[in-house]
Amino acid sequence: MKQEDLIKEAFHIFEEINNHLAINYYSMLEIELSPKQFMVLQIINENHPVKVHEISKQLGLSMSSVSQIVNRLEKDYYVSRDINPENRREILLSLGPSGDKFFKEYERVDRLVIDNYFSKLTIEETRLFRDIAKKIYNVITSGSKSND
Structure with missing residues (x-):
């Protein structure tokens, strides 16, 4: 079997797996x-407080687009805005x-999953899973593209 077939x-x-977990x-x-609202919330959750332009840069979205997403999230109290002192x-x-509330519930569901x-994996399988995930992430985010 070719590498491409294995990857597919x-x-x-x-x-x-994702479909099963989502359902x-x-x-x-x-x-x-x-998905964009979720990504914005994740960035805020991991880096708060955070500036709109930092989210824009991280997601590759325009400031206007991020502002519209933040406005919707703020309306439903997912996000709060404060003036930088x-x-x-x-x-x-x-x-x-x-x-x-959302991230507390999200963490609870993650723990269930x-x-x-995932607790059925051995510690060595878990390390291997993590290491492969890191390697794929590094390859994808390194910015190098290959057209072999």
Whole structure:
């Protein structure tokens, strides 16, 4: 079997895993967020407080696009805006009450998935899984493209 075929098979398996987890676990979140809203929330959760232009740069979206996403998230209390005390012209974004609640619930569901599935791997298999994931991430984000 060629490398390309093996990779396509792995992609298919991961799609099936994601579908199963989405239906059986992540649907428990009962929160409807678009993929872009989720990505913005993740950045805020991991880096808060964060500036709009930092999110724009990280996601490769225009400032206008990020502002529209943030406006929708703020309306539902997922995000809160505060003036940067060090530079009053800048707005800092943090999680709002709905955002805090969402990530607490998301963490609970993640723990269920880990306990029910990933805990079945040995520690060595878990390390290998992590190392392969890191390597793929580094290859993808290194910016080098190959057209062999």
